[in-house]
């Protein structure tokens with residue numbers, strides 16, 4: 156069975172909600188999903204054994220959360236080349252975090268990325284639930 160890992164960093168829980176809805180979209184496509192707070196990832200071997208990786212953080216002061224920055228340095232040492240990837244994050248007005256994570260996954264880890272990062276203010280507005288589920292399905296559709 157295809158395995159996906161979603162790692163999120165959140166302050167007030169909105170980005171965790173997005174992670175849970177992306178997971179639903181993946182599961183609709185018969186993909187097994189592990190959902191982890193970034194604090195649960197202690198070493199690069201914790202990233203072994205997955206086919207799809209989705210990393211997310213909310214944006215504060217124009218940046219991703221510090222925990223996600225530290226995690227991205229750890230993930231550099233994992234074997235992520237050509238793995239399927241996507242990024243996401245809840246935001247208020249500028250939403251840099253999801254874009255910066257996406258760029259790192261694409262340019263540093265050389266992953267097989269979906270078209271864009273998923274940026275949503277909250278799951279409960281602007282049809283966020285459907286959009287986040289669709290993102291999970293888009294990730295699943297990249298599996299050959």
Ligand SMILES: Cc1cc2nc3c(=O)[nH]c(=O)nc-3n(C[C@H](O)[C@H](O)[C@H](O)COP(=O)(O)O)c2cc1C
Nearest residue numbers: 165166167168169170213216217246247248249250
């Ligand atoms: C002090 C503070 C700074 C923020 N800075 C930004 C910002 O620079 N850009 C942005 O898009 N949103 C910003 N936000 C809004 C958060 O990203 C938004 O509330 C988001 O939903 C929080 O998600 P979380 O619950 O997953 O942490 C800021 C919020 C606070 C409280």
